[in-house]
Amino acid sequence: MAEQKDPRFKNLEKKVGIFVSIVFVMLLAIFFLMGKERGIFTQKYTLFFTVDSGSGFIEGMPVKLSGFKIGKVKTMSLISDARVKVVLEINKEYQKWIRQGSVAKMLKEGVIGETIIDITVGPASSQLIKDESELPYEKVMGIEELIAKEVKPVLQEVKETISYINNPDSDIKKAIANFKKLSEGLLKTKDRLDEVLKDAKGTVKEATSIFSNLGEKALPVVDKFNNVAEDAEKASKKIPDIMDKVDKAMDDVKQFSDVLSKKSGNIKDMLENAEDTLNDTKEIIKGAKDTWPINTMVPPKEEMKLIPLDGAGKGQ
Amino acid sequence: MQKEMAVEYNQRGVDAVAAGSYDKALIEFQKSLRLNTSIDNQKGIAVNLLNLGRLYLLINRFDDAKVVFDKTIRTGIGLNDQVILSEGYASLGRYYYLAGNNKDAIDILEKALYIDRKEGYSAIGSRLNIMGMAYIGSNRLEDAEKTFNDALKSNKGYGMEADTADSFRGLGDVSAKKEDYKRAMELYENALEMDKKSGQGVHIAIDLYALGIVSLKENAAEKALDFFLRAYAVNLSRGDAKMALKNLDNIIEIYTRSKDKNSVEIYSSEREKLLNKERDYKK
Numbered sequence: 001m002a003e004q005k006d007p008r009f010k011n012l013e014k015k016v017g018i019f020v021s022i023v024f025v026m027l028l029a030i031f032f033l034m035g036k037e038r039g040i041f042t043q044k045y046t047l048f049f050t051v052d053s054g055s056g057f058i059e060g061m062p063v064k065l066s067g068f069k070i071g072k073v074k075t076m077s078l079i080s081d082a083r084v085k086v087v088l089e090i091n092k093e094y095q096k097w098i099r100q101g102s103v104a105k106m107l108k109e110g111v112i113g114e115t116i117i118d119i120t121v122g123p124a125s126s127q128l129i130k131d132e133s134e135l136p137y138e139k140v141m142g143i144e145e146l147i148a149k150e151v152k153p154v155l156q157e158v159k160e161t162i163s164y165i166n167n168p169d170s171d172i173k174k175a176i177a178n179f180k181k182l183s184e185g186l187l188k189t190k191d192r193l194d195e196v197l198k199d200a201k202g203t204v205k206e207a208t209s210i211f212s213n214l215g216e217k218a219l220p221v222v223d224k225f226n227n228v229a230e231d232a233e234k235a236s237k238k239i240p241d242i243m244d245k246v247d248k249a250m251d252d253v254k255q256f257s258d259v260l261s262k263k264s265g266n267i268k269d270m271l272e273n274a275e276d277t278l279n280d281t282k283e284i285i286k287g288a289k290d291t292w293p294i295n296t297m298v299p300p301k302e303e304m305k306l307i308p309l310d311g312a313g314k315g316q
Numbered sequence: 317m318q319k320e321m322a323v324e325y326n327q328r329g330v331d332a333v334a335a336g337s338y339d340k341a342l343i344e345f346q347k348s349l350r351l352n353t354s355i356d357n358q359k360g361i362a363v364n365l366l367n368l369g370r371l372y373l374l375i376n377r378f379d380d381a382k383v384v385f386d387k388t389i390r391t392g393i394g395l396n397d398q399v400i401l402s403e404g405y406a407s408l409g410r411y412y413y414l415a416g417n418n419k420d421a422i423d424i425l426e427k428a429l430y431i432d433r434k435e436g437y438s439a440i441g442s443r444l445n446i447m448g449m450a451y452i453g454s455n456r457l458e459d460a461e462k463t464f465n466d467a468l469k470s471n472k473g474y475g476m477e478a479d480t481a482d483s484f485r486g487l488g489d490v491s492a493k494k495e496d497y498k499r500a501m502e503l504y505e506n507a508l509e510m511d512k513k514s515g516q517g518v519h520i521a522i523d524l525y526a527l528g529i530v531s532l533k534e535n536a537a538e539k540a541l542d543f544f545l546r547a548y549a550v551n552l553s554r555g556d557a558k559m560a561l562k563n564l565d566n567i568i569e570i571y572t573r574s575k576d577k578n579s580v581e582i583y584s585s586e587r588e589k590l591l592n593k594e595r596d597y598k599k
Contacts, residue, residue, distance in 0.1 A: 284438075304323055304363040305330050307370045309406055311445030311482030312522050313452070313489055314414050 046074060047129060049104050049137035052086035056106055056115060057284035063088050063104075063117045070094040073117065088117065088135070098135070100126040105138045322351035322360050329367060336517070336554045345371065362391040362400045369407055373414060377413050381411050387566050402431040406443050413450045421450040441471035445482040452489055461490045481510035481519060488526060497533045505528060521550040521559055528566060541570045561587065 034043055051057070063071040071090035079085045090098070101121030107118045119135070129135060182228050329344035345368050352360035365388040372381035385408040392400035405428035412421035425447045432440045444467035451460035468483035470476075488503030508523035528543035544566045551560035564587045571579040 090373050229554060305365050306359055306363060307330055307333050308478060309370060309403070309410055309439075309442055309446070310374070310518075311442055311449070311479060312450050312485065312519060 038093065044071070044089050045092050045095060046087050046089055047098070047104075047131075047133060048085055049135045050079065050083045050085050051137055051139075054078075054086070057084070057086055057117075061115065061117060063090060064120060065097055065119045066121065070119070086117075086137075095128055098129050099112045099123065100129060102129065102135065102169045103138045104135050105140050107140065136224060212277040245316045264303060318351045319357055319360065320356065322348045322355075322364075324348075325351065326360075326364060326367065329371075333367075333371060333374070336556065338371060341371055342368075344411045350401055358391060358395055359384050360399060362388050362395065362397070362404075362472070362557045365391065365406055366400070366403050369411075373407075373411060378411060378415055382408070382415075385411060387519075390590070398431050398435050399437070402428045402435070402437060402439065405431070406439065406446065409443070409450075410446050413446055413453065418450040418453040422454075425450070438474040438476065441474065441476055443485065443531075445472065446477060446487055448483075448486045449489075452493065454488070455512040457490055459492055461487065464490065477510055477514040478516050478519070481507045481514070481516065481523075484510060485519075485523060485526065488530075491528070492530055492533075495533075497530050500530045501527065501534070517550060517554050518556070521554070521556065521563075524550065525559065525563060528563070532566070532570075537570050537573065541567065544570070557590055561590055561594075566589070 057072055057073060057076055059076060061073040062069050064074065065140035071088055071094075073086045076087070077085050088104070098119060101120075102122035103120045105118055105120075106115060108115050121128075325344045325348035329348065332338070332341035332344060345364055345592045347363035349361060349368065352364055355357035358541045365384050369381045369384035369388065369438035372378070372384065384406055388407065389401065389404040392398075392404050407423050409421045409425035409428060412418070412424060425443050428443045429439070429440060429447075432443060444463050448463040448467060451457070451463055458514060464483050464486040468480065468487070471480040471483055484503050488500045488507060491497070491500035491503060504523055504526045508520065508527065510598060511519040511523055524543045527577045528540045528547060531537075531540035548563040551557075551563060557582055564583055568580055568583045568587065571583065
């Protein structure tokens, strides 16, 4: 083999060796840094809990304690009683906070935030939860359940009220019917009153002739009789006007009742829309309440309070 | 959710009592009790019963209060809840005291105190205040004075302003019974100051009334009139007709003695109006 004369190719193997070594060391460093970043070299331990349904859980889902990521959901598997076993992989350095009394729950971080598993810090006096042990899981009520419990009964009551108004046997419908009967009765009474007044007029005329025979002293009495008869006639004339007004009022009530019947369908749609809006609002509020810094401003739920027992004397 | 609603209704009831709206409070406590019963929340039920019982005492429904307190104590025993038991015994003690059964009041309050001392509860002073009143009712003034002094020490120690005022007032009552009106006046003034600090409207009126009575005993009619008028204003603003009438009686009496016919007429007419209102309300 001929000796290489070109100085550029002198020690070529050595140069290639150094270059390859540097690249290799750099790759190793990148691999190490990435591994460290992803926690590959961090010591870990596992905890698990079981739930009725695995819906909402995903492998890789972050596990947090006091808002800091301390691990992830490692695996999920269906166990013998058709329940789901969720295994959590937690960084060993955080084991000191997870003690007997710690509880895991699934939460949503903010309104559009990711879903996480949150673990509460256990009491300082309790023992640590060991590797591969079970962690208690607390179910947090979902929006659907909240609505089912809170809003649906109210909506149901509103629907029942509307159907009650529409029911022909309801008190409202019966009251309207009775009112109508009353107004018809009033008209008949008016007719009878007219007849009575006609008779009364005749009687007054007869009485006038009798009284005129009695002399001048009886005349003022006769005048009063005449006035009474005239007043009664005026009153009788007013009855048709009153009846017109009553009829008009009845028409209004009937119209209102009809409109209500027709609109109850629209109201149903409105209620359904309201239900959707309520769902959205509740979700937003709940999300806001769970989000920092709002969660620090929301006061903790208060316990049942007692009225202070009065210590004053009875004589005062 | 129902549990949270029950807490909410209960809180509304407590607030209504503080505002003197006893009818509203009754409705709120009953709502809370219904919810707690529907979820078998025994502790919540016990708290509701205690609040209902204490409200019954405020509106003079003593028989109902007794039934409710007995039930609370049974629940407390079942739950082995020392707070509920102590509060239940103390409430029953207050009932016995108001019903004039001072001996039973003292005995049952001892039970509450035993629990409070064992568990280190801060309510000791409040129990001692009621016990002191029961001693006054039994004419055991020395025991009463000692008990109120113990109560005062405990209440001051725990920073219980309203209960501290009750202790001062109790000591004032003892001094008044001993006819030491000067000392009574000082103690009532201390009570008034404390009650004003903690905004206890009902108790402010009681302090002012007590100060009026002691002033009358000291023949300071003008001073007494000022106290009664102030107490009357507090009563009216809180809608407490019973106490308002008591104060009006004293106001009319003082004006009658000073031969101020015009004022006698004005306040007599107010008294008549209040009485009519009370009669209508009872109907």
